[in-house]
Amino acid sequence: MSPPLMALQWAVNPGSGVPLPPRWGWYVILYFFVGGLAAGCYAIAAALDLAGEPRDRDTVRTGYLLALPGLLICTLLLIIDLGRPERFWHMLIKSKHVPALLLKYWSPISLGSWILAVFGLFAFVAFVGAVVDAGRLRWRAAERAVAGVRRLPSGVRVAWLALGILAGCALGGYTGVLLVGTTRPVWYNAIPLGGLFLASAASTSYALLLLLLLRRGRAAADPALVKLSDADGWALLIELALVVLLLLMLGAVARPIVSGVYGALFWIGVVIVGLVLPLLLHVRHSERSAFAGLRGRAVLVLIGGLVLRFVVVMAPQWPRVPPWHL
Amino acid sequence: MGSNFAECHPVGFRWVMKAKERGCKVIHIDPRFTRTSAMADLHVAIRSGSDIAFLGGLVNYILTNDRWFKEYVVAYTNAATIVAPEYQDSEDLDGLFSGYDPEGRVYDTSSWAYAGTAAGTPNMGHGAKSANEPHSKEGNPGMDLRRYPPRSDPTLQDPHCVFQILKRHYARYTPEMVASICGCTPAEFDIVARTLCDNSGRERTSAFAYAVGWTQHTVGVQYIRTAGIVQALLGNIGRPGGGIMALRGHATIQGSTDIATLYNLLPGYLTAPSVQIPDHDTLEGWLRREMPTTGWWANGRKYMVSFLKAWYGDAARADNEWGYQLLPKNVGDHSHMPMFVAMHEGVVKGFMAIGQNPAVGGQNAVYQRAGLANLDWMVARDIFMTETADFWRAPDVKDPSAIQTEVFFLPAATVPEMDGSFTNTQRLLQWHDKGVESPGDCRSDLWFTHHLYQRLRALYQGSTNPNDVPFLSLTWDFEEEGPRREPKAESILKEVNGYTLPDRVPVAAFADLKDDGSTVSGAWIYTGVYPKDGVNKAASRNGDDWVALGWGFAWPANRHILYNRASADPSGRPWSERKKYVWWSEDEKQWVGYDIPDFQVTKPPSYRGVWSRGGMDALDGTDAFIMKPDGKAWLFAPSGLVDGPMPTHYEPWEGPGANALYKAAPRNPVAKLFNVVGNRYIDPGDAAFPIVISTYRLTEHHLSGVMSRWVPWLAELQPELFVELSPELARERGIGNTDWVTVATPRTAIECKALVTRRLKPFQVMGRTVHQVGMPWHWGYRGIVTGAVVNTLASLVGDPNVTIHEGKAFMCQLHAGRRAEEVARGLPDRALPLPHVGRRERQAAEAMIDRGITLAEQASSLDELVVKEPAPYLPLDAPIGVYHG
Amino acid sequence: MAKGFYTDTTVCIGCKACQVACHQWNGLPAEEPGERELTGDSYDNTGTLSALNWRHVKFIEQIPEDRHQNGFLDGSRWLMMSDVCKHCVHAGCLEVCPTGAIIRTEFDSVFIQTDVCNGCRACLAACPFGVVDIGSDGKAHKCTLCYDRLQHGMEPACAQACPTDSIRFGEVSELMALAEQRAADLGAHGIQAQIYGKDDIVGGLNCFYLLVDKPEVYGLPAKPELPSSNVAAALGGSAATAALLAITGAVSFRKRRMDDMSRDESAPEDEP
Known part of the structure; x- marks a missing residue:
């Protein structure tokens, strides 16, 4: 059925001839958001670890410290969201053929479970390294391990970080694909959604890093922050372009997202607050007020990122699923 | 017509679908477009209560367009029989027939008899003055044609012959008249008529199926009569694919009329004796009145005697009229509605709702x-606490302590928890075995009745009161089994089937029953179901694709199509190869075929009956309708019915307006009325109640909801009561789909939701728009899903032949919103849930009247008792549910 | 050999015996029966398939407004159809299930192993017909094609209960032949009938229908999709975006460095 017809029918008689809403609510929305942050922070940190300068050390350490907790929160959210949380491991191991592993690469959720597991490994290593470096973990074994790893040939380190960045991209980039891998008209037809969520992961991660570094007392003009801010600007631009592309590709099917209350949230929260305003402010580069400052811009971007996931996940499930559904 | 086969008999409807598969055309004629209509090839909507006009129109069409099956009609119907010259038709008397007594509201039916037979034909009218008239066993009256034989004109030209009367009677039922009365178009009528006629005759047959949409009218019996006339004219009776099937109301209600839980019948359709019919004083008098002297019913004596032997055993002897005087006699109409009136009057003091x-x-x-x-x-x-069991604390009873009735609730077993039989619409008995023991105190109906008898008998033991003799004389020797001492259903079946005395060998056929006291038979029509000890034909399950004689047992004598002699022409050859069913074999000198012949098996077609010989010898080898005294299908009913020998269109007792055909008798002039407090009728065309209403059933629920509203899976399928109405009416009243509405009749007002649908349409009746609505009546105040009781809207009014109520066509008003209390308050003489006079007060009043104290003196001398003289109308502000002032 | 249902909607009388038989056999409770309301949607008070309703009879009234002048003879219809899991040859739910709970049985039916399912609800979003639903026990549920009955040589409860044989169970290929014949017979009588569920619909439906109107009229998608169809493209999009982000990121980081280096070379008194 053509997307417009399906969408129309769904609007007229929800649940008839189209899939039932999966009741993915706030657990999943927050998972997408936090997951994007964990992935993005790690990838940015790893990139700077690979090719950055000594003054980026703070950024790297901050990023590495965020990745693991973020991942753990994600995992927890996903597990709680399950109808049978105690069976979360069924997505990794065949429950009837323990310990055979299970991967269905054509199923985004199956793929995603492994991405989380693999990324978790990188995040863990990075986290341990970061706390040891920060002197927070006074455990001889850990310190010796980190030192040992440091002594590995640089090729190994490069490969590891490169793979880690890939893992981060996978985590940030598969969440949108998870929604595409359904048959709900708004999601199914949203091919740019994977990229959009990845771009949003990047822009929100840059924003979070900026916020945390500013809190630590760094000045806005600090080069380490400026390069983050620049990259953020590019990410926002890419994100905006992808939003436009998405709307063009969806056409009439986009109705649930662009109209009504969710539509208002989308245009105001995502487009204006989350994308256009920060971009404008970035270009104008003003320091005059706190609002216009780096901090303010970062907050706007974070808000926009959360609202984006909220609207994309919840709007197509309305009216059968209310907006506060966990 | 008058039925909703697919919704109310879905499993039976599979056979209609199989027929459709083979090219059968299905026509559904009903006020609503139902799930049956969805499967029908043609659906024509007619106003509730106008079916006789439609069917009469078919009769007219058949005669006018020469579509009647001539050879069949001449040979097998009473078309040629000549009627008494004094007979006057409703066409002559503007709706009345000859013999009407307006004061007694009763007909003297002697002028309807066949010419020259009046002296031997029972008169249905008794001159009784109230609604509590008894009536004779309908349909097969005890005509004495042996002494007073009828005359006939085979050319059908005699102006007094049935055929000519038929033509005259329906002459005005033209397609235009039908359209005007029914609310359909002449074109729709035409298609139906043409299709029906095209599919009848030698090569093809058509069948009618009806249910309570036909029976529940003040002219219910006449509805079916009209269909009988149509089918007889088309030659569709007694032939495969033909006939008229009564879709009975619920499981085994056919058995309930066969073994007679009805007050006016004894098992096997023998008339229950009544003190109001002088002939019934003796057995001989009863036989004379009830059993014709010609035709198969002339054997009636054998069945009555065998029946009396079944009930009274040794107390039934040749010297005491076989125990006839032991039978309880009716003193009036004891059917359902009069019984409840009698409760109000304090005459009936105890009641069992089983x-x-x-x-x-x-x-x-x-x-x-x-x-x-x-x-x-x-x-x-x-099986559940029904609304009846809980009547004393119904939601509208404000003060249950005002009700003094002592209520006992006894839990019952359900069908899978007992042995027994079902008799279905096709007269087929099918046995069912107990699958599981009923829990706790739940007991089967057989157990209850059996043990109630044992205990009552013990209480009556040793009584010298002559009134107790009949009860103590009953035979009751059923075997018991199991720790609960359950009566063996098979041993009851054996008594119903019958056996010889004294050796108790089962009788194999009712032809073997005797009138000398040597045979017993609880219901002669069932004889043959248990032909040998241990052989229960109702339990046999050898089916096949055609008549399936090996599946169950069809009474009588396993004949599946009644009057199947008519499937062959007068010479005994099938009407056509395609429709051969039963035929005469010259070689074997007997009737053979696919079914058990419903005829004397060795009587040749050439046999010429002699009236004076009586019995079956009076009927020819061409008289297929052996249960009729003259062996003919009755287009005209000379006796047996109290409201007319020819069906005629009368408007429902509460209808939308005038009768298009008749002025002197627009409604059934002998309809059973109940002029009691709380049962106000309106006149036709009352502007306060302008909408036709009918009640009906849904597939998802069953009857009063006891078996469905307590089952969650069924309750959720149709959770709420609704009224179906057309969008046109909804717009007029400002009602939206699923809005709450109030439905009101003179009796009361109830609230429900509206289901607005185009499946209902407004009717154009006699030049103006008449709206119709419909309500499923399954809801009550107990169960998983509850709702208002729809039957509170209907009135007590009935068909005069059988006192069946008119629940399918009356009038209502519709209001938007939930306004039942307010609307009901405005209804003068509405029904109230407590009796209008308390029992004690009434008894006190009666005692005073006995002592000669007048009402006026009473009023001043009684201060602690509240006595109210029943007023025809209640004060408008009387609160609902609380009556004692 | 593939087994499934052939549902001939032209002989469905809307009795809902299939719904009740399914509830009874599978021990499924009614959905809050005392709280249900009249939906007003013809005689359909069930609404949709759900975790408790594995059969759902739909009612579509097609009655023209002019019936009150001309009667119902021309073009009035009341379509009835018993909806059920289609047990697709290419099943979207099976594709996405990450625990492998959804499997294809030896009867070619699609079966949810409820001892494996962890309630992630991907299958809900993946079924284009809106069949699978999550139960209050946290697991996904749908019609099992009465797998337990099939394993004992019985037919599914709904097929056995259907009084008019609208629901017929058997070998899909044999049933399809019956359906073709029926469609042809109806066509000969001037009724346009089509089979919904030949292999043009997600590779074929083992539980297919004979309809007399467009699928959308019955609430069925005319061209249902499979969830995996766009996954590759979306992943490609993510990859492309990742590349773009990497490039712009690298540019931002390098540029800053170059600027810094050039600034370092400039006059020290310019520094703040």
Whole structure:
């Protein structure tokens, strides 16, 4: 059925001839958001670890410290969201053929479970390294391990970080694909959604890093922050372009997202607050007020990122699923 | 017509679908477009209560267009028989027939008899003055054609012959008249008529199926009569694919009329004796009145004697009229509605509701509940706490302590928990075995009746009161089994089937029953179901694709199509190869075929009957309708019915307006009326109640909801009561789909939701728009899903032949919103849930009247008792549910 | 050999015996029966398939407004159809299930192993017909094609209960032949009938229908999709975006460095 017809029918008689809403609510929305942050922070940190300068050390350490907790929160959210949380491991191991592993690469959720597991490994290593470096973990074994790893040939380190960045991209980039891998008209037809969520992961991660570094007392003009801010600007631009592309590709099917209350949230929260305003402010580069400052811009971007996931996940499930559904 | 086969008999409807598969055309004629209509090839909507006009129109069409099956009609119907010259038709008397007594509201039916037979034909009118008239066994009256034989004109030209009367009677039922009365178009009528006629005749047959949409009218019996005339004219009776099938109301209600739980019948359709019919004083008199002297019923003596032997055993002897005087005699009309009136009057003091729920199923249900409130005691036996069992704390009873009835509730077993039989619409008995023991105190109906008898008998033992003799004379020797001492259903079946005395060998056929006291038979029509000890034909399951004689047992004598002699022409050859069913074999000198012949098996077609010989010898080898005294299908009914020999269109007792055909008798002039408090009728065309209403059933629920509203899976399928109305009416009243509305009749007002649908349409009746609505009546105040009781809207009014209520066509008003209390308050003489006079007060009043104290003196001398003289109208502000002032 | 249902909607009388038989056999409770309301949607008070309703009879009234002048003879219809899991040859739910709970049985039916399912609800979003639903026990549920009955040589409860044989169970290929014949017979009588569920619909439906109107009229998608169809493209999009982000990121980081280096070379008194 053509997307417009399906969408129309769904609007007229929800649940008839189209899939039932999966009741993915706030657990999943927050998972997408936090997951994007964990992935993005790690990838940015790893990139700077690979090719950055000594003054980026703070950024790297901050990023590495965020990745693991973020991942753990994600995992927890996903597990709680399950109808049978105690069976979360069924997505990794065949429950009837323990310990055979299970991967269905054509199923985004199956793929995603492994991405989380693999990324978790990188995040863990990075986290341990970061706390040891920060002197927070006074455990001889850990310190010796980190030192040992440091002594590995640089090729190994490069490969590891490169793979880690890939893992981060996978985590940030598969969440949108998870929604595409359904048959709900708004999601199914949203091919740019994977990229959009990845771009949003990047822009929100840059924003979070900026916020945390500013809190630590760094000045806005600090080069380490400026390069983050620049990259953020590019990410926002890419994100905006992808939003436009998405709307063009969806056409009439986009109705649930662009109209009504969710539509208002989308245009105001995502487009204006989350994308256009920060971009404008970035270009104008003003320091005059706190609002216009780096901090303010970062907050706007974070808000926009959360609202984006909220609207994309919840709007197509309305009216059968209310907006506060966990 | 008059039925909703697919919705109310879905499993039976599979056979209609199989027929459709083979090219059968299905026509559904009904006020609503139902799930049956969805499967029909043609659906024509007609106003509730106008079916006789439609069917009469078919008769007219058949005669006018020469579509009647001539050879069949001449040979097998009474078309040629000459009627008494004094007979005057409703066409002559503007709606009345000859013999009407307007004061007594009764007909003297002697002028309807066949010419020259009046002296030997029972007169249906008795001159009784109230609604509590008894009536004779309908349809097969005891005509004496042996001494007073009829005359006939085979050319059908005699102006007094049935055929000519038929033509005259329906001459005005033209397609235009039908359209005007029914609310359809002449074109729709034409298609139906043409299709029906095209599919009848030698090569093809058509069948009618009806249900309570036809029977529940003040002219219910006449509805079916009209269909009988149509089918007889088309030659569709007694032939495969033909006939008229009564889709009975619920499981084994056919058995209920066969073994007679009806007050006016004894098992096997023998008339229950009544003190109001002088002939019934003796057995001989009863036989004379009830059993014709010609035709198969001339054997009636054998069945009556065998029946009396079954009930009274050794107390039934040749010297005491076989125990006839032991039979209880009716003193009036003891059917359902009069019984509840009698409760109000304090005449009936105790009541047993066994698998019955009149608080929901009874017409003018509030009135009926109030009757229960006037009883001394009541027993309810059912599988759930029904509305009837709980009548004393119904939601509209504000003060249950005002009800003094002592109520007993006895839990009952369900069908899978007992052995027994079902008799279905096709007269087929099918045995069912117990699958599981009923829990706790739940007991089967057989157990209850059996043990009730044992205990009552013990209480009556040793009584010298002559009134107790009949009860103590009953035979009751059923075997018991098991720790619960359950009566063996098979041993009851054996008595119903019959056996010889004294050796108790089962009788194999009713032809073997005798009138000398050597045979017993509980119901002669069932004889043959248990032909040998241990052989229960009702349990046999050898089916096949055609008549399936090996599946169950069809009474009588396993004949599946009644009157199947008519499937062959007068010479005994099938009417056509395609429709051969039963035929005469010259080689074997007997009737053969696919079914058991419904005829004397060795009587050749050439046999010429002689009236004076009586019995079956009076009937020819071409007289297929052996149960009729003259062996003919009756286009004209010379006796047996109290409201007319020819069906005629009367408007429902409460209808939208004038009768298009008749002025002197627009409604059934002998309809059973109940002029009691709380049962106000309106006149035709009352502007306060302009909408036609009918009640009906849904597939998802069953009757009063006891078996469906307590089952979650069924309850959720149709959770709420609704009224179906057309969008046109909805717009007029400002009602939206699923809005709450109030439906009101003179009896009361109820609230429900609206289901607006185009499946209902407004009718153009006699030049103006008449709206119709419909309501499923399954809801009550007990169960998983509850709702208002629809039957509170209907009135107590009935067909005069059988006192069946008119629940399918009356009038209502519709209001938007929930306004039942307010609207009901504005209804003068509405029904109230408590009796209008308390029992004690009434007894006190009666005692005073006995002592000669007048009402006026009473009023001043009684200050502690509240006595109210029943007023025809209640004050408008009387609160609902609380009557004692 | 593939087994499934052939549902001939032209002989469905809307009795809902299939719904009740399914509830009874599978021990499924009614959905809050005392709280249900009249939906007003013809005689359909069930609404949709759900975790408790594995059969759902739909009612579509097609009655023209002019019936009150001309009667119902021309073009009035009341379509009835018993909806059920289609047990697709290419099943979207099976594709996405990450625990492998959804499997294809030896009867070619699609079966949810409820001891494996962890309630992630991907299958809900993946079924284009809106069949699978999550139960209050946290697991996904749908019609099992009465797998337990099939394993004992019985037919599914709904097929056995259907009084008019609208629901017929058997070998899909044999049933399809019956359906073709029926469609042809109806066509000969001037009724346009089509089979919904030949292999043009997600590779074929083992539980297919004979309809007399467009699928959308019955609430069925005319061209249902499979969830995996766009996954590759979306992943490609993510990859492309990742590349773009990497490039712009690298540019931002390098540029800053170059600027810094050039600034370092400039006059020290310019520094703040």
